[in-house]
Amino acid sequence: MTQLDLGQPDLGERTAEPSPKLGRKRDHTRDPEILSAALEVLAETGYDGMTIDMVAARAKAGKATLYRRWASKGELVIDAVACMKKGDLDDAKLPDTGTLRGDLIAMIRPHSIEDGEKKLQIMAGLMSMLSRAPELAEAANAAIVEPRAAANRVLMRRAMDRGEISADSDVDTLSLITPSMAAYRVLILRKPVDRDFLVSLIDGVLLPAVGLAHPGTDHR
Amino acid sequence: MTQLDLGQPDLGERTAEPSPKLGRKRDHTRDPEILSAALEVLAETGYDGMTIDMVAARAKAGKATLYRRWASKGELVIDAVACMKKGDLDDAKLPDTGTLRGDLIAMIRPHSIEDGEKKLQIMAGLMSMLSRAPELAEAANAAIVEPRAAANRVLMRRAMDRGEISADSDVDTLSLITPSMAAYRVLILRKPVDRDFLVSLIDGVLLPAVGLAHPGTDHR
DNA sequence: AAGATCCGGAACTCCACAGTATCGTATAAG
DNA sequence: CTTATACGATACTGTGGAGTTCCGGATCTT
Structure with missing residues (x-):
């Protein structure tokens, strides 16, 4: 069977443990x-x-x-x-270097790269199901790409508040550039998403798009 | 079986029909x-x-x-x-309106949108195989996203030759923005890639990234 | 220690699909 | 018309995986 066929999805809810009277408690510890x-x-x-x-x-x-x-x-x-959503970049302990570029670069860390590639592989494995299981599509988006996009949005809005970038930048769309281009690179091109690639995305696409052009930025 | 298991791929090559001596000819017409x-x-x-x-x-x-x-x-x-590569936007019969924006907008046609969505569904169906069948990944890329990216590259290089956009724009990367963001929207967000969305991508991301900012562009 | 519960392991059923084989028919060549 | 071929349909086989059942041992409670 290729279907998910969850009668009533029952997504998330755990049928309230009634009463573990005797023996080992029903801990579901595994x-x-x-x-x-x-x-x-x-x-x-x-x-x-x-x-x-x-x-x-x-x-x-x-x-x-x-x-x-x-x-x-x-x-x-x-x-x-x-259960994968819990991730890393939860709260507002995002970098705050004073410049948008600084913040974006500071987000590039070996761990987040590795983690991101694994999540993308998971997404690839689910891809063909997404059209037939909307709740899965939602869960996958919420767990895999939304967190990163949300982080990007925060950084860009901060830059907007600072007056660093124009107030009519389309933040919602721009925050998706890095995630979706990384996905394309990993899943279809099968090339690594390394630091150099991410930096070139930031300097070659994101910052220019947001009005912070850099005639002399040498992508380093 | 989830594998592709083509011993020697034999991709493409058709074992030269030797001699259809008698009976109906071996036409493979279906x-x-x-x-x-x-x-x-x-x-x-x-x-x-x-x-x-x-x-x-x-x-x-x-x-x-x-x-x-x-x-x-x-x-x-x-x-x-x-066999899907043969597509539509083959040669240099791409639009040539004199401005990059004009060309990009002219590329938005109902047929190409519909066709693009179907191709993305196919890509989604193949996604989980791509990591185990590199030749499939290559074929899929060549048939589905490369053609569109190539068209975008042509339009942008023309704009560069006209002096409309800066000569150090990262055309190779920028040409992938629309395809990959459209993929994200269709496959994960499950929203339609309609004309409005494409126009907002062009005006909100692509053109700004290439230095053609538009304080007054009202995305229409 | 005794009793209750959960666990890992393994054997089992059932079914869907890849791939094969057979047959009657349609079509083209001679 | 005859003959060879390719076709569509259908029945068949083999395999692998979903889901179930059963059991002996481990672990906690009292």
Whole structure:
């Protein structure tokens, strides 16, 4: 089956544990390992390539354990994708260097690059499902590209408040340039999204688009 | 099976018909219908969701006919994707209105929008395979995004020759903005790529990035 | 220690799809 | 008309994965 077929998605909600009377408490303590195993397999093989046995093996769990916790492969995947949002760039501990370029460059860190590539692989694995599972499309967007776009929006709005860039820049659209071009580069071109590439995007596209041209910027 | 498993890809080459001695000639006259049926199914269900029976039914052909012509599902898909390149915006019959903006706007036509969305659906269906089948990734890029990017490059270089835009604009990167942001919008956001969206991309991102700012452009 | 519950493992059923084989028919060549 | 070929349809086989069931052992509670 290629469908997700979650009758009533039941996305997110956990049917309130009634009363763990006796024996070991019903802790579901293996959930994180299982979900992260699912994400790994998802990134490596895609939704259709992923089998429940792969996930179970990776998490060193039994297949039955997965089915005790999730009704189907589809629900497991949705949960895994949703539980990935927690990410790194949560709050306003974004860089604040005083210039837009400084902030954008400061966002380029080895960890975020690595993390971004893995997330894109996951997105690729889900791609073909997105048209038939809108809730999955939403979850994937919220977990993978929105966080980064949101960070970019914050940085650009700050620059706007400082008067560094024009007030009628289309921030919502501009904040998507880096994510979507990185996606194209990784997924289709199969080239690495390294520091040099990101810097050239910032200096060659983003800053010019926002009115901060740099005749002499030598992309370094 | 989720793999493509083409032993020796044999991509493209048709083993030179030796000698159709007798009977009906070995014309392979149904190939186009079959390939286009394959593309339709691919766009609707993705690689793993697509079955040979679906393609055969869609093309009103027998399953055996497909296997007489292609050794496996994978080869059929590769052929179908490759045979899609022939597209529309081949030669230099691109618009030439005298301004970059005029040219870019003139490229927006109902047909190209529709065609572009279908191609993106196909790309989505192939996405999860791309990491394991480099030749497929190349074919998909050559057939789907490269043609459009190439057209954009031509228009921008013309503008450069006219002196309309700065000579050190990063044309190669800028030409990818529209394709990749359109892909994001269709595949992940699941919103339509209509004329308004494309115009706002041109006026809000591309032209500003290239130094043609427009304080008064009201995106119409 | 006794009792209850959860876990990992493994065997099992069921079904969908890739790929093969067969057959009757349509069509073109001779 | 005869003959060879390609075609569409359909029945068949084999495999792999989703989901289920069962069991022995581990772990917590009392």
